[in-house]
Each structure stands twice: as C-alpha cells, then as structure tokens.
Amino acid sequence: MASGGFRSCTAALLSFVLLLQVSAGAAAGGDCHFPAVFNFGDSNSDTGGLSAAFGAAPPPNGMTFFGMPVGRYCDGRLVIDFITENLGVPYLSAYLNSIGSNFSQGANFATAGSSISRQNSSLFLSGFSPISLDVQSWEFEQFINRSQFVYNNKGGIYRELLPKAEYFSEALYTFDIGQNDITAGYFANMSTEQVVAYIPDLMDRFVSIIQSVHWLGGRYFWIHGTGPIGCLPYAIIHRPDIGAQKDSIGCSVTYNKVAQLFNQRLKETVARLRKTYPDAGFTYVDVYTAKYKLISQAKKLGFDDPLLTCCGHDAGPYNYDPKVGCGGKVLVNGKWVVLGKSCDDPSRRVSWDGVHFTEAANKFVFDQIVRGALSDPPVSLRQACRSKAQ
Ligand SMILES: *[C@@H]1O[C@H](CO)[C@@H](O)[C@H](O)[C@H]1NC(C)=O
Ligand SMILES: *[C@@H]1O[C@H](CO)[C@@H](O)[C@H](O)[C@H]1NC(C)=O
Numbered sequence: 001m002a003s004g005g006f007r008s009c010t011a012a013l014l015s016f017v018l019l020l021q022v023s024a025g026a027a028a029g030g031d032c033h034f035p036a037v038f039n040f041g042d043s044n045s046d047t048g049g050l051s052a053a054f055g056a057a058p059p060p061n062g063m064t065f066f067g068m069p070v071g072r073y074c075d076g077r078l079v080i081d082f083i084t085e086n087l088g089v090p091y092l093s094a095y096l097n098s099i100g101s102n103f104s105q106g107a108n109f110a111t112a113g114s115s116i117s118r119q120n121s122s123l124f125l126s127g128f129s130p131i132s133l134d135v136q137s138w139e140f141e142q143f144i145n146r147s148q149f150v151y152n153n154k155g156g157i158y159r160e161l162l163p164k165a166e167y168f169s170e171a172l173y174t175f176d177i178g179q180n181d182i183t184a185g186y187f188a189n190m191s192t193e194q195v196v197a198y199i200p201d202l203m204d205r206f207v208s209i210i211q212s213v214h215w216l217g218g219r220y221f222w223i224h225g226t227g228p229i230g231c232l233p234y235a236i237i238h239r240p241d242i243g244a245q246k247d248s249i250g251c252s253v254t255y256n257k258v259a260q261l262f263n264q265r266l267k268e269t270v271a272r273l274r275k276t277y278p279d280a281g282f283t284y285v286d287v288y289t290a291k292y293k294l295i296s297q298a299k300k301l302g303f304d305d306p307l308l309t310c311c312g313h314d315a316g317p318y319n320y321d322p323k324v325g326c327g328g329k330v331l332v333n334g335k336w337v338v339l340g341k342s343c344d345d346p347s348r349r350v351s352w353d354g355v356h357f358t359e360a361a362n363k364f365v366f367d368q369i370v371r372g373a374l375s376d377p378p379v380s381l382r383q384a385c386r387s388k389a390q
C-alpha cells in the first residue's frame with residue numbers, strides 16, 4: 001500500500017516536472033503579454049484606414065456598438081477588435097487617421113479593398129484599394145522610423161501617443177488579407193484557372209512582406225486564412241456564372257474551392273516561414289472553418305438566413321443591391337433618400353452588408369479561434385508567441 005502510494009506520488013511528481021518542461025518549451029505555459037498589435041489587411045480588419053482617406057463609411061455602420069460610423073464596415077466590432085480586447089490592448093487606430101489617433105499600443109495599416117498583390121486598376125474603377133500589402137509594409141517602416149524619432153526628440157504628449165521602441169519586437173503582428181486578391185481576378189472576368197494560376201505569386205509576395213516585417217523587428221505573427229467567399233452575396237452576384245453551382249446552404253462551390261486552395265497554400269507558406277525564422281512565432285488561423293460553421297449552422301446558432309444581408313436595399317434573394325450599398329442614398333425629386341437601411345435586429349444576422357459580417361457574427365468567429373482550436377500550431381491567441389519551430 002505504502003509503496004504503491006509512493007509510486008503514484010513519484011508518478012505525479014514526474015508528470016509535474018514533465019509539465020513544467022512542456023511549459024518552458026512550446027505548447028503550454030503562461031500568456032505572452034503582447035504590449036501592442038500591428039495589423040495588416042483589408043476591410044475584414046479595417047478600423048478606419050479607407051474612411052480616413054477616401055470618404056467615411058456612412059451610417060448605419062457602427063450603430064450597434066460605437067453608436068456612430070467609426071470607419072468599420074460593420075454594425076459594431078470586427079474580429080480584430082475582439083482580438084485587441086482579449087489582449088488588453090485598446091482598439092487600434094488606423095495609421096492613416098491623423099485625427100485623435102493613439103498609437104501607443106499599436107497601429108492598423110489595413111484598408112478596405114486591400115489585396116496582397118497590387119491592382120492594375122484604380123479604386124474609382126474597380127473598388128479595390130491602392131493600399132496593397134506592400135504599401136502597408138512601407139507605411140509600417142515609416143511608422144517605426146518616424147514614431148521613434150518623434151518619441152525621442154519631440155517627447156511631451158507624443159510619448160503617450162507612440163509606442164516604446166521595445167514594443168516592435170514584443171508586439172503581435174496580425175494579418176487578414178487575400179479575399180480581394182481572389183475576387184479581383186474574378187471581377188476582372190478571369191477564369192478559375194487564371195485565378196488559381198496566380199496564387200503562387202500571392203504567396204511569394206506575402207513571404208516578402210513577412211520578411212520585411214521580420215527584418216524591422218517583428219517576431220510574433222498571427223495570420224488568418226480567408227473566409228468562404230462563395231457565401232458572400234456580393235461575390236455571388238458579381239459573377240453569376242461562378243456563383244451558379246451552389247452547395248446545400250446556397251454558397252458558391254467554385255469560389256469556396258478557390259478560397260480553400262488559397263488557404264492550403266497560405267498554411268504551407270506559414271509553416272515554411274516558421275522553419276526559415278526559428279526566432280519568430282507564426283500561427284496560421286483557419287478562419288474559413290469558423291465562418292463556414294456559422295453559415296452552415298446559422299439557424300441552430302440563433303441566426304436568421306445567413307445569406308440575407310442586414311443592411312441593404314430590398315433587391316433579390318439576398319437583400320443586396322450592388323448599386324445601393326449599406327447606407328446608400330438615391331436622389332428622389334431633388335432630395336437624398338437613404339435606401340440602404342439596417343434590418344431590425346443585426347444581432348440575428350450573419351451578413352451585415354453583403355460583403356462583411358455583423359458584430360454578432362464576428363464575435364462568433366472570434367470565439368471559435370481565440371483558444372487555438374483552429375490554429376496551426378494549436379496555440380491560443382494569448383500564447384501565440386509560442387508558435388515557434390520545434
Ligand atoms: C497587372 O498587370 C501585370 C502586367 O500586365 C500582370 O502581370 C499582373 O498579373 C496584373 N495584376 C493583376 C492583379 O491583375
Ligand atoms: C528608416 O531608417 C533606416 C535606418 O535609419 C533607413 O535605412 C530606412 O531607409 C528608413 N526608412 C524609411 C521608410 O524612412
């Protein structure tokens with residue numbers, strides 16, 4: 001009896017020691033304490049970049065949480081807002097927003113309509129942002145140089161508004177981009193073969209941006225895959241031929257296959273980066289699965305028809321009119337009349353405006369990804385500094 005007790009005590013001690021070793025290694029252990037977040041991406045994580053330069057996102061954007069438009073294409077918070085909340089970092093100011101911004105704990109370089117690759121068209125022709133991922137990385141380089149110069153030489157209030165030098169290596173660098181690279185090809189009337197053919201080029205460009213951020217001091221990377229684009233009304237309507245073949249929920253099979261192919265390549269690319277930079281942590285996050293789960297189980301999860309746009313203009317099966325978007329107005333007898341209105345209860349909708357998710361949907365997605373269930377390696381958000389090569 002006694003020796004048995006001793007043995008199990010030794011076993012317990014041994015597993016405790018093993019546990020300690022694991023914590024000191026990679027998989028488990030304490031939180032990382034990221035003091036700042038620097039984000040790169042498109043409208044999925046734009047907190048005011050496009051609005052600052054090209055005209056504000058109109059009401060009713062922002063109605064649910066902020067009570068006014070705040071540069072987000074959503075009724076409330078985005079996944080990046082839930083990420084910063086979880087890390088105890090304030091909501092990110094957009095780098096391009098010169099008014100009232102506070103960059104002491106990070107900056108957001110994302111703009112709506114951004115893509116990895118540069119677009120050959122202008123925002124006014126195609127709707128895609130000129131602030132592609134390479135431009136965002138130049139902005140980031142200037143941000144470091146200029147913020148450190150001002151922090152050290154101007155001092156005063158700027159010390160409260162700009163990051164400390166060490167934050168650049170301690171921060172979490174988040175990426176959510178690629179959706180517009182896929183739609184840009186399709187919207188320019190490319191075939192699926194043509195779109196698929198440029199995915200390797202997107203990966204090369206993505207790698208060179210990560211290299212540059214790493215060169216500038218970034219060490220912890222949290223990289224989202226793209227979502228099921230084929231479940232978004234704007235994509236289905238823009239290319240009816242690509243939208244024609246639908247799965248059981250009504251999502252375009254072709255768009256979604258290409259999105260998944262992009263994600264597969266991105267996941268492999270991130271795994272290679274992890275090997276190339278053993279001093280850095282890289283987490284790939286399968287946002288596709290989180291979003292598809294929400295869309296395919298919407299009713300069960302307390303949501304209405306997941307393909308029905310909340311803020312839009314009554315047109316067709318999705319309540320999405322490409323000519324009159326969320327907050328869109330038309331001139332009637334010399335008076336502007338808002339046609340793109342919100343539905344009564346955005347908290348029951350998945351799609352906010354036919355392109356972007358509602359705050360309720362974003363919260364669901366965040367809850368799916370925060371603990372690491374959809375991450376490679378399977379680390380939680382707060383432990384993302386541990387995603388290093390073994
Ligand atoms: C832009 O044009 C160049 C040269 O014609 C081409 O190689 C590139 O693929 C185009 N990019 C896009 C996003 O269409
Ligand atoms: C930032 O500073 C470094 C070193 O002083 C310099 O090499 C680099 O060109 C600067 N970058 C920008 C965008 O000003």
Ligand SMILES: *[C@@H]1O[C@H](CO)[C@@H](O)[C@H](O)[C@H]1NC(C)=O
Nearest residue numbers: 090102103104105157160161
């Ligand atoms: C900027 O944000 C930091 C916290 O992130 C806060 O301590 C500081 O007071 C803020 N400064 C201003 C002027 O808002």
Ligand SMILES: *[C@@H]1O[C@H](CO)[C@@H](O)[C@H](O)[C@H]1NC(C)=O
Nearest residue numbers: 125126186187188189190238
């Ligand atoms: C794509 O094709 C459609 C239908 O033929 C046409 O109406 C549209 O203008 C084309 N778009 C572009 C960007 O070439």
